[in-house]
Amino acid sequence: MGMIEHAGRVLDRLRRGLPLVPRPYAAIADDLGIGEEDVLAVLRHLDEVGAVGRFGVIVDHQTLGYTANAMVVWDVPAEAVDEVGRRITRCGGVSLCYRRTPRPPLWPYALYTMIHGRSRDEVTARVDAIAARCGLEDVDRQLLFTVRRFKQTAACYGRRAAAPTNESRGGE
């Protein structure tokens, strides 16, 4: 099996998290029937080619008191989005900043920022501060606070088990 085949299986196994045992890569390797060094090689390779966003402790912000989270969208003209996105990133105070395809007239927004805070007021104040620091006071923006989290799990990048059918669930 080559690196690509290993990579899909390692990523899939990692969705359940790195085991909390002294040799976790060896434990994953045993599950997959490959070597500990193969698992480490895959992870180093993904990192080297720039595919890794991050690898480490994924904390639950809500449990730790960051209960106010807003997706803030800014109505920046298409030609200015890249420049403003980089400016916001330099200003700091956001946990994510990216451009997405706008869908006017229903959804004209192309620039997205995620802001986590301990309270609604803290998040609102931070958005005001970002607007002031980055010269965006006149840009239309919307704060979409999170009301409820229905689901938050690891993404499915690689292969996965076939979806259960009625038959495999016992014909319910």
Added chain:
Amino acid sequence: MEIPDTLDRQLLDRFQRDFPLDPQPYARIAEALGCGEAEVLERLARLKERGAIARIGLTVRPNTVGASTLAAMAVPSDRLEPVAALVSGIEEVNHNYQREDRLNLWFVVTAPTRERVDRVLERIEAETGLHVLDLPMEAGYHLDLGFALWE
């Protein structure tokens, strides 16, 4: 949950990225923090049990491995619960939130290929009869690098 002590805070803050790619990563963390490997494992297990840690895992940069998109729907309020449950029940949906807007349901679909992402969106439209707004990422200026919980 109760306020984590200094060692817990360091475990939560310092290893959100660049987790040791060493056969014994928890031993390397223990060395960095000046405690024992068993204590690191015990504390991480406790933080996970309390829900402070979702997992020790890997996030992939968008548009490198697989495909993903952010999707939004305007769901009538009396249908929100069943529609949200339907969306959450799909394996390729990894995040699903209710937000304050007319577009009140926001979710992320991730799959090995863009074709499979499309099939998931089509299935949700077919099963709900509601329009799904597809908002794929075009450029990232600041991606998820973890952030300091305690400055």
